[in-house]
Amino acid sequence: MHPNQIYRQATRDANLAFARDRGFGLLTVNGDNGPLAAHVPFVLSPGGDTLDIHLVRSNPVARALTAPMPALLAVTGADGYVSPDWYGMEDQVPTWNYVAVHLRGRLELFPAEALRSQIDRLSEVFESRLAPKKPWRTAKMTEEVLARMMRAIVPLRLTIDSVDGTWKLSQNKPEPARLGAAEGVHAGTPGQEVAALAALMRSPPW
Secondary structure (H helix, E strand, C coil): CCCCHHHCCCCHHHHHHHHHHHCEEEEEEEECCEEEEEEEECEECCCCCEEEEEEECCCHHHHHCCCCEEEEEEEEEEEEEECHHHHCCCCCCCEEEEEEEEEEEEEEECCHHHHHHHHHHHHHHHHHHHCCCCCCCHHHCCHHHHHHHHHHEEEEEEEEEEEEEEEECCCCCCHHHHHHHHHHHHHCCCEECHHHHHHHHHCCCC
């Protein structure tokens, strides 16, 4: 997390809402020979106290999880380069604006019998965003293919101990400079989802 507190004004609820909406992050744990990472979709519990994921059994993170262990799930969003020319101020420097939320806690294997309901919850969350398409469900699979898929993956749960967010949106600049930079970002800049980043710069969620 960025150490400047001006970028860390979002509430726990705002950070969790961002993570819930993204639904995809980088899961990291300490392995015997260094850090291990897996890119995973996830579903947050209604209260934001836990999140459920599943991994292929052969994933290094899954193989390392012989007992509950500390883990970090990093969820990132819109990001992009900001040119100092866009501020309309002298003596500025280039930077990169972004949003990131870190969820830390205890990662553990979840009972195998919970796997199907976990998969159904995950697909329900993302299929609901595709309305009016009829949602896909595991019931559409043949039992043989479903059983084979479920043998290949394992369910995990992260019990969340802390939630931290960095929303670096040029809020350290005067409002005209921040809005000018937002216009520059919106017009086109290297990075991801720059339209969303520009919208956040214009109207931060606090």
